Amino acid sequence: MNMQDRPLGPDILARLTVNTEPWLSCDDCFRHVDEYVERLLAGATDPMPAMRVHLRACPACAEEAQTVLELAAEDAGVAVPAVEWQ
Amino acid sequence: MTTVGPGPAPVTTPVEQTDWVAALSIPGPLQERALVELHALLLRAARRQVQRMGLRATHVAEELANQAADEALMTLLGKLHTFEGRSRFTTWAYKFAVLQAATAVRTLAWQDREIHLDGLDLVPDGRPGPGHYAEAVDLAQALRAAVDTELTSHQRRIVIALLVDEVPIDVLAQRLGTNRNALYKALHDARKRLRAHLRETGFLDDQAGKP
Numbered sequence A: 001m002n003m004q005d006r007p008l009g010p011d012i013l014a015r016l017t018v019n020t021e022p023w024l025s026c027d028d029c030f031r032h033v034d035e036y037v038e039r040l041l042a043g044a045t046d047p048m049p050a051m052r053v054h055l056r057a058c059p060a061c062a063e064e065a066q067t068v069l070e071l072a073a074e075d076a077g078v079a080v081p082a083v084e085w086q
Numbered sequence B: 001m002t003t004v005g006p007g008p009a010p011v012t013t014p015v016e017q018t019d020w021v022a023a024l025s026i027p028g029p030l031q032e033r034a035l036v037e038l039h040a041l042l043l044r045a046a047r048r049q050v051q052r053m054g055l056r057a058t059h060v061a062e063e064l065a066n067q068a069a070d071e072a073l074m075t076l077l078g079k080l081h082t083f084e085g086r087s088r089f090t091t092w093a094y095k096f097a098v099l100q101a102a103t104a105v106r107t108l109a110w111q112d113r114e115i116h117l118d119g120l121d122l123v124p125d126g127r128p129g130p131g132h133y134a135e136a137v138d139l140a141q142a143l144r145a146a147v148d149t150e151l152t153s154h155q156r157r158i159v160i161a162l163l164v165d166e167v168p169i170d171v172l173a174q175r176l177g178t179n180r181n182a183l184y185k186a187l188h189d190a191r192k193r194l195r196a197h198l199r200e201t202g203f204l205d206d207q208a209g210k211p
């Protein structure tokens, strides 16, 4: 068996142990992301906790949500808020 | 210009989201105009995603963004009836192009890279932060053991590929013939098992919420 060594640094430890409750799927994240970013732009601090949890744990959804957030911010004429997932 | 939309009004007039759905649904000149404007909007979103992911503004990037916009338009039209007005129509539309573009960029970036799913060994990083050496090494060893003993072989492969080797989830889904949802669910279950094991072995204090 060809064993490959992979260093287990602090970033990986954090990724392995992040709490992903409450459960939300990537499909549900996609379903809600437009509403979620608009609520953030409207000033809500944590409008959908399950979305926040998913975006912290799923880099693909997070890098997509960031673009939707920026585009919606431009349309609304407001600054892009700092978000936890980046 | 971001507020243009279909409708009899001049293109500079903002339109309500309901106008978009109606304009896109009824064949005629208004629908044609709405399709052109929607495509432009999707292209803007696709280009932005392509930029975000570090693809330089080349012919390849532009072609990829255009293709993503085309495909997103088809997907969106098929789901037009699912738009509930929970956001602006434009925000709802962007996400289709963003998803399409992101997946295409990841696929391109990984097309020539092999993903090793067999044979793995996790070793503690030899460079923990100062002052945390013993703690970090202990946690890393506990996690390494937990990955070996607590996860199924399927979960272990997915955890290593996604979290350690950082294979994008949609790329891994393509290679394994599955989908993003199923992989994220496997990951969720694996993380739950790892956290439970760390809790039992005293490495995780759930009151504090983190290891």
Ligand SMILES: [Zn+2]
Pocket (backbone or CB within 6 Å): A025, A026, A029, A054, A058, A060, A061, A062, B184
């Ligand atoms: Zn996701």
